[in-house]
Amino acid sequence: MKILVCISSVPDTTSKINFTSDKSAxxxxxxxxxxxxxxxxxxxxxxxxxEQHGGTVTVAHVGPANNEPTLRKALAIGADDAIxxxxxxxxxxxxxxxxxxxxxxxxxxxxxxxxxxxxGGSVPAMIAEILDxxxxxxxTGLEIxxxxxxxxxxxxxGKESLSASLPIVIAGQKGLVEESDLLIxxxxxxMTARTKPLNVVTAQANExxxxxxxxxxxxxxxxxxxxxxxxEAELVxxxxxxxxAI
Amino acid sequence: xxxxxxxxxxxxxxxxxxxxxxxxxHETAKKLGVSTxxxxxxxxxxxxxxxxxxxxxxxxxxxxxxxxxxxQGMSAAIAEIANKEGASLVIIANSNxxxxxxxxxxxxxxxxxxxxxxxxxxxxxxxxxxxxxxSGKAFENAQCNNDKCVLALAPNAFHIVETAGSATVExxxxxxxxxxxxxxxxxxxxxxxxxxxxxxxxxAGRGLKGPENWGMVEELAELLGAGTAxxxxxSDIGWRxxxxxxxxxxxxxxxxxxxxxxxxxxxxHLAGVNSSKVMxxxxxxxxxxxxxxxDYGIIGDAFEVVPRLIEEIRNFKANN
Ligand SMILES: Cc1cc2nc3c(=O)[nH]c(=O)nc-3n(C[C@H](O)[C@H](O)[C@H](O)COP(=O)(O)OP(=O)(O)OC[C@H]3O[C@@H](n4cnc5c(N)ncnc54)[C@H](O)[C@@H]3O)c2cc1C
Ligand SMILES: Nc1ncnc2c1ncn2[C@@H]1O[C@H](COP(=O)(O)O)[C@@H](O)[C@H]1O
Numbered sequence: 001m002k003i004l005v006c007i008s009s010v011p012d013t014t015s016k017i018n019f020t021s022d023k024s025a026x027x028x029x030x031x032x033x034x035x036x037x038x039x040x041x042x043x044x045x046x047x048x049x050x051e052q053h054g055g056t057v058t059v060a061h062v063g064p065a066n067n068e069p070t071l072r073k074a075l076a077i078g079a080d081d082a083i084x085x086x087x088x089x090x091x092x093x094x095x096x097x098x099x100x101x102x103x104x105x106x107x108x109x110x111x112x113x114x115x116x117x118x119x120g121g122s123v124p125a126m127i128a129e130i131l132d133x134x135x136x137x138x139x140t141g142l143e144i145x146x147x148x149x150x151x152x153x154x155x156x157x158g159k160e161s162l163s164a165s166l167p168i169v170i171a172g173q174k175g176l177v178e179e180s181d182l183l184i185x186x187x188x189x190x191m192t193a194r195t196k197p198l199n200v201v202t203a204q205a206n207e208x209x210x211x212x213x214x215x216x217x218x219x220x221x222x223x224x225x226x227x228x229x230x231x232e233a234e235l236v237x238x239x240x241x242x243x244x245a246i
Numbered sequence: 247x248x249x250x251x252x253x254x255x256x257x258x259x260x261x262x263x264x265x266x267x268x269x270x271x272h273e274t275a276k277k278l279g280v281s282t283x284x285x286x287x288x289x290x291x292x293x294x295x296x297x298x299x300x301x302x303x304x305x306x307x308x309x310x311x312x313x314x315x316x317x318q319g320m321s322a323a324i325a326e327i328a329n330k331e332g333a334s335l336v337i338i339a340n341s342n343x344x345x346x347x348x349x350x351x352x353x354x355x356x357x358x359x360x361x362x363x364x365x366x367x368x369x370x371x372x373x374x375x376x377x378x379x380x381s382g383k384a385f386e387n388a389q390c391n392n393d394k395c396v397l398a399l400a401p402n403a404f405h406i407v408e409t410a411g412s413a414t415v416e417x418x419x420x421x422x423x424x425x426x427x428x429x430x431x432x433x434x435x436x437x438x439x440x441x442x443x444x445x446x447x448x449x450a451g452r453g454l455k456g457p458e459n460w461g462m463v464e465e466l467a468e469l470l471g472a473g474t475a476x477x478x479x480x481s482d483i484g485w486r487x488x489x490x491x492x493x494x495x496x497x498x499x500x501x502x503x504x505x506x507x508x509x510x511x512x513x514x515h516l517a518g519v520n521s522s523k524v525m526x527x528x529x530x531x532x533x534x535x536x537x538x539x540x541d542y543g544i545i546g547d548a549f550e551v552v553p554r555l556i557e558e559i560r561n562f563k564a565n566n
Binding site: 096121125179213227239 | 317374443488524527566
């Protein structure tokens with residue numbers, strides 16, 4: 001089975017987000033980039049599926065050369081090879097088109113539920129649509145048997161079991177594997193990752209349907225009003241009269 | 247020409263996010279000087295015409311029963327209507343289903359796609375709207391370069407407004423398709439308020455020491471008609487189900503009121519909850535970072551404060 005895992009490279013979750021002085025872009029000064037946390041669950045699951053069924057795990061990323069450490073990390077975790085499409089990933093449709101071009105040759109196409117930077121939650125569904133494939137979005141469980149796929153997804157107020165067949169697109173999250181099962185690179189992994197293939201390809205299509213004009217930060221909250229412990233009645237009154245929240 | 251809005255239903259009933267989406271579509275259509283058309287899929291227990299109360303001029307009911315797991319079938323059916331109606335703007339609430347069909351629809355319609363939208367368009371040519379970015383740590387003003395655009399709305403970002411309008415209702419048979427994904431079982435968590443749509447969320451963290459102490463959290467939530475949530479370590483250790491995990495890597499919530507009990511307020515936690523309108527923190531540690539982000543706080547032991555709070559809310563409810 002040929003598995004493709006789409007990896008996006010995002011600011012570390014502890015990052016304070018700031019923008020350039022003209023507010024047109026993220027200020028990347030001092031920001032460390034990591035594998036999108038949802039993609040980590042997906043990557044570990046892909047490697048487990050390879051252990052069960054044989055085959056290969058390829059990771060793909062659309063982004064500039066300075067994102068390569070993220071791909072090397074994915075190789076160190078256990079992917080067999082990597083593909084980087086050399087382009088700025090500014091628009092989700094553009095990214096999905098590039099990834100779909102690569103994904104055509106794979107049996108199982110896996111991505112994260114959403115990337116924690118621009119939070120589109122759109123690339124996997126777009127890949128599925130471009131390739132005329134089924135999709136399990138928000139996938140929390142996955143088993144493959146021959147070409148049969150059984151999956152589980154979160155729905156509002158519950159969960160749903162699904163069946164489908166390969167090829168398919170999976171947009172995954174925690175539950176595919178547990179937090180404690182996440183694979184992390186070991187020394188040998190890091191050494192071998194240096195020599196695993198990382199192929200750089202040029203972008204094909206270039207239609208960008210949306211652009212970012214500017215960024216802003218949420219308004220600061222006024223300072224916290226403290227209520228004495230024991231005086232819960234006052235809190236209730238404030239929530240009712242002042243905040244109009246109850 | 248019209249603004250099209252997908253009126254999602256669950257068990258035949260419209261969801262709260264649907265009324266938000268229809269209101270949004272109506273406000274936007276008014277600005278653009280066009281009409282609002284809502285689309286429903288499958289059998290409805292609710293009266294489709296009631297969408298008129300939120301500003302729909304016309305409701306088109308797709309009669310095919312398409313399962314919500316068939317994102318391809320749903321988006322194809324909505325695309326048929328969008329083309330028939332000449333819609334240049336399609337509005338969808340960012341629910342689990344909405345999130346899955348909206349990007350597909352954008353591909354089908356050759357439209358631009360903007361998700362997590364929190365405000366009506368600031369400009370119509372070029373079309374510009376504000377959306378959440380960086381897990382609620384920022385907003386982005388995004389512009390669509392295509393003449394068509396699909397917008398997915400962040401939940402609870404937009405007020406429901408009732409109007410005195412009325413809607414005509416028509417039925418439509420979409421082309422039948424074979425679904426590539428089929429549903430084999432649905433396990434419903436009964437009686438629970440969906441976190442994404444909850445007006446009030448009561449959330450607790452590692453400060454509660456163990457799963458056996460969640461009784462008071464649930465009691466407070468029930469009293470307030472609230473959803474329950476938790477911090478990431480709490481769901482990682484298995485004290486609470488994963489579905490309750492909120493934050494940057496869990497669910498993002500934006501209720502009117504978020505009550506955080508025994509949660510320190512780490513940046514990753516705040517990222518998923520700081521769009522809440524009012525935040526209350528209860529924590530023993532005056533240095534807990536949550537106090538810097540909350541609107542109201544009590545420095546104190548949750549095991550004393552929460553039972554007293556429950557009593558006071560009970561008194562309040564009895565008198566109001
Ligand atoms: C990649 C990554 C992603 C993450 N994503 C998320 C996420 O999405 N969501 C999330 O929540 N976290 C996330 N985290 C974890 C986050 O950094 C914090 O570790 C976590 O939020 C802390 O949870 P907590 O506040 O419940 O526990 P703690 O930090 O242990 O805080 C417990 C709090 O309870 C207080 N307390 C103790 N006893 C009492 C008492 N009797 N009464 C009242 N208060 C009491 C303490 O003073 C303390 O402030 C992420 C971390 C990483 C590295
Ligand atoms: N630039 C990118 N390169 C590779 N994969 C991506 C990229 N952007 C998004 N993805 C994948 O699509 C998922 C959802 O991202 P998004 O639609 O941007 O929220 C991510 O978790 C990744 O798996």
